[in-house]
Amino acid sequence: MISETVKRELESVLGSGGVKDDPETRVTHSYDGTPMLQVLPDAVIYPETTAQVSGVMKVLSAHRIPLVSRGSGTNLCGGTVPVEGGVVMVMHRMNRIVEVDLQNLTATVQPGLNTKQFIVHVEGLGLFYPPDPSSMAVSTIGGNIAECSGGLRGLKYGTTKDYVLGLEAVLADGRIIRTGGKLMKDVAGYDLTKLLVGSEGTLAVITEATLKLIPPPKSKKTMLAMYRDLYGAARTVSKIIESRIIPATLEILDRQTIRVVDDFANLGLPHDMDAILLIEQDGEPEAVERDIAIIADICRGESAERIEVAATPEQALKLLTARRSAFTALARLRPTTILEDATVPRSKIADMMLEINRIAAKHGVQICTFGHAGDGNLHPTATTDARDPEEIHRVEAAFEEIFEAAISLGGTITGEHGVGLVKAPFLEWKVGEAGIDLMRGVKQAFDPLGILNPGKVFAKSARKRVVLQHG
Amino acid sequence: MAESASPVANPLAEKLKISLDYDQLTNCMRCGFCLPACPTFHETGVEAESPRGRIALMKAAVDGLLTPDRAFAEQMDHCLGCRACEPACPADVKYGRLIEQARDSVEEHRHDHRWWVKVVRKAAFEGLFPHPRRMRLLGGALKLYQRTGLGQLIRSTGALKLLPAHLTEMERIMPAASGHGVIGRIGERHAAKGERIATVGLFRGCIMDILFTDTNVNTVELLTEAGFDVVIPDSQTCCGALHAHSGEQAQARQLAKRNLQAFQEAGVDWIVSNAGGCGAMLQEYDHLLHEDPQWKDNANWFAQRVVDVSRLLVERGRIPAFRFPQAGQEEVRITYQDSCHLRNVMGSYDSPRRLMRQVDGVEYVEMAEADRCCGSAGIYNLTQPEMSANILSHKMEHARGTSAGIMLTSNPGCLLQMKLGIEREGLAGQMEAVHLVDFLHQSMVRG
Ligand SMILES: Cc1cc2nc3c(=O)[nH]c(=O)nc-3n(C[C@H](O)[C@H](O)[C@H](O)COP(=O)(O)OP(=O)(O)OC[C@H]3O[C@@H](n4cnc5c(N)ncnc54)[C@H](O)[C@@H]3O)c2cc1C
Ligand code: SF4
Ligand code: SF4
Secondary structure, three states: OOOHHHHHHHHHHHOHHHEEOOHHHHHOOOOOOOOOOOOOOOEEEOOOOHHHHHHHHHHHHHHOOOEEEEOOOOOOOOOOOOOOOOEEEEOOOOOOEEEEEOOOOEEEEOOOOEHHHHHHHHHHOOOEOOOOOOOOOOOEHHHHHHHOOOOOOHHHHOOHHHHEEEEEEEOOOOOEEEEEOOOOOOOOOOOHHHHHOOOOOOOOEEEEEEEEOEOOOOEEEEEEEEEOOHHHHHHHHHHHHHOOOOOOEEEEEEHHHHHHHHHHHOOOOOOOOOEEEEEEEEEOHHHHHHHHHHHHHHHHHOOEEEEEEOOOHHHHHHHHHHHHOHHHHHHHOOOEEEEOEOEOOHHHHHHHHHHHHHHHHHHOOOEEEEEEHHHOEEEEEEEEOOOOHHHHHHHHHHHHHHHHHHHHOOOEOEOOOOOOOOOHHHHHHHHHHHHHHHHHHHHHHHOOOOOEOOOOOOOOOOOOOOOOOOO | OOOOOOOOOOHHHHHHHHHOOHHHHHHOOOOOOOHHHOHHHHHHOOHHHOHHHHHHHHHHHHHOOOOOOHHHHHHHHHOOOOOOHHHHOOOOOOHHHHHHHHHHHHHHOOOOOOHHHHHHHHHHHHHHOOOHHHHHHHHHHHHHHHHOOHHHHHHHHOHHHHOOHHHHHHHHHOOOOOOOHHHHHHOOEEOOOOOOOEEEEEEOOHHHHHHOHHHHHHHHHHHHHOOEEEEOOOOOOOOOHHHHHOOOHHHHHHHHHHHHHHHHHOOOOEEEEOOHHHHHHHHOHHHHOOOOOOOHHHHHHHHHHEEEHHHHHHHHOOOOEEEOOOOOOOOEEEEEOOOHHHHHOOOOOHHHHHHHHOEEOEEEOOOOOOOOOOOOOOOHHHHOHHHHHHHHHHHHHHHHHHOOOEEEEOOHHHHHHHHHHHHHOOOEOOEEEEEHHHHHHHHEEOO
16 A cells, blocks of 8 residues: 555645545556456556656655556556556546647657557548557557557558657656657667667656658458468468568468457358468559469468458458457457467468477467467467466466577567566577666666566566466 | 455455356456447546456455455446447456346345435335236326326425436436236237238336337237237236346346246247347346256247347348338438347347338438447436436437437337437437337338
8 A cells, every 4th residue: 555645645746536546446457468467556546647747756756666657458468567566557548639740740649548549530631550459449559659569560561669750758757858759860869769669668657659640551452361271371471471572461360269259250250271361461452453463372372272352341340350359269268368479580480380389289288379470470379277277387388488489480589569577587588688788777777766667577587477376 | 476455254255256257257368358348438437447347356356355345336336237348358258247246246235225226126126027917007107197297296396306316307208107018908919910920929028018018019010010920928027137137136037937937838939029128138048047957948948039129020020111101301310329238138230220221211320339328227327327427418419410300229228318318418309219119110101
């Protein structure tokens, strides 16, 4: 619990409606989308302005109380679980679109804005904001920036980092900084904008963002390629890239994932296929036609059983929406779903698929795989039961091997979900000792008291995956 | 690191441990996909007012992380029970069951109902809804009250002021009650026009049958016109929805058994409902009775045979031609508010729209957020007047946006709530709320 003094000081910044510490509020801010993790915060606060955030940071740094910024709590790395207690700050009340600049093609928004609402808004103005994490109907722009989220369109259009031009952020001591701006070029000093993107709430609180918008593609085509051979599908992915075609979307779903997604979305997907590729191309109409024809040829060459092109935009949207539900839909199989985020160079997708299945069999665990195949980003997902510690142990062992396999194929432990708490023990595997030292130095410079999302990114020791009792 | 509250002996916590389905609680993997669908989250922006938040509270109570107190009970009460979170959930978490189990437990340990809620609930749940005859007597009394101008008198003396403001408001929008009910009006058996497609049993509903007798009569005429023999078994009773949603499971089961028997004896192919709330309840009798070996199979049969009147017409009937009788030079606009349970539980959202689009002489416009709960949700507008009012006022903004002259719905609760909204917003004279069946009946071109 926070002391009465701190509570009063916070209330003087936020008003009495902006601070809550009743048990119901604390319980409902003790988790995020990460399985088996739950720790109660001492209080939950709801700022409405940058000035309030600054005031809050002054109070908290004076008392050395940890602060965890929270968007919608959909992250999958324990990013908003207050493992060292302290205050969870919900950004939802700062959810305005400050401006859409039609001359510079930029938008300035507050961090608590819902991603999908933003995308729909700019589309209404004839513009396009590509980063579209599967959670976009729920997630916030602030959360997307802090995790540098990718999405279904990442292959061609890049991820969040490619669209953040400038930020306003509040430092741990309450000072306010502005980085970048409505500028397509800016080399004045270190690139603090890029540094804050993906910083997982450990360096500063993002209070405003200036985002790049682009003109939307003129046309789109969406197709499904169905395979009886998982590796044929995986090889197709590498072949498409090799043929110098960059589709807007290139997603893979394995057999189990196809089934659960279809149970949810009732699209009549084939339950007897081992894999589906969901492919979308956009651009000038003729170019789209030509690419889709070439891609279809490549699919056939890799022995795709069937190829279907979506007849209408509505049907295409349904397919993409269904794909977005994949992770949650896997929870239909078993009560606990643990998903990973291994990413490899795109030419290695088939090898990685083989490795995942070999490792799953070796440890006797069920791992279903789907993901942004075109990005080399797979989401091997273990379906298991948190109540069975022995099985969870095997799952953890399997994932450790999967990380190893990814790194030895030239990949990384996380492509888009972030390090947070759950990957912290493995970070050194990817960046090395010198890399960790350097990152610690950056953290120290931004947050000398260690009050911004403590316990994240850097592991105290080379711990195993943290498994808490109540999850 | 994890902070686990010391397990204080709390009788509600103990009860929750027994009643809540722990598998369902763990199936929620906290992805948040249900948040945008939830009206109470939409209104408040507070996680505890969301499905994910409520499930987390239930689980925390069972895990001993939270001592369920009054605030916990209130949070469970705030849920509309609209179940929009269920079709939104890719993990197929059965939220409707969880909230019923939670409320059942809360009810057992509740000491804090406002007096009038308690009185009304007890009288209605035990003394009234299960007894069709008493319901009809009440209907008669209501009618007398409305007819004799006694209502006028009571209103003018301010006697009604003793009741909370919203009850007074409700009193004003109540339709004329009937002392007869559908069987009293037209009898039990009705033959199909033309070749018979199937025999269907009409579920008349308890509130439906005294406040909306006309709608029941119209349902029968629509069905016979479309080729169905219709039976209205007189031994049927209340569906039990209000009981189940308010934590009175045992009573709900009793009522379910009586209905199973009534419709089985009547030898029907389908059980037709014209009230989304009742239909959804009937359709879940299989779950309600799944632990009862004697009734399980019957309940499964029954649940599979329950169908909404729109869906039956669209999927199996000979749909008559519809032409709106008042169609003049200027086309009348109509719009539709989904009944939550019809949409989210019975899965019927396309059929009502298909029927409305088939009516000549009117233009159908889709209302923004038509799929979002209107805030009525059974007795919600009585027990949670404030939240209900906020939700309704948003709803009416969208209603205004359609510029429709007729607002159609498929459930008595929604219909009354829409009438209330029209009244509150001063839209009377511009917009009228009508049950879809009545509208279709009025527009039916008889063969
Ligand atoms: C079903 C499902 C599908 C998903 N699909 C994808 C996907 O396709 N691609 C992808 O990349 N991710 C995906 N995710 C992960 C997650 O949704 C993203 O990381 C998302 O960006 C998180 O947004 P949020 O608003 O929920 O942030 P939160 O979870 O609330 O927070 C995430 C992190 O950001 C920090 N943070 C939040 N707001 C601020 C702020 N204003 N200032 C500083 N720090 C802040 C938090 O401290 C935390 O560390 C998925 C998750 C789920 C549950
Ligand atoms: S959508 Fe389903 S699994 Fe996801 S948070 Fe809501 S109830 Fe839980
Ligand atoms: S039933 Fe309706 S109000 Fe209740 S949690 Fe689900 S969506 Fe929200």
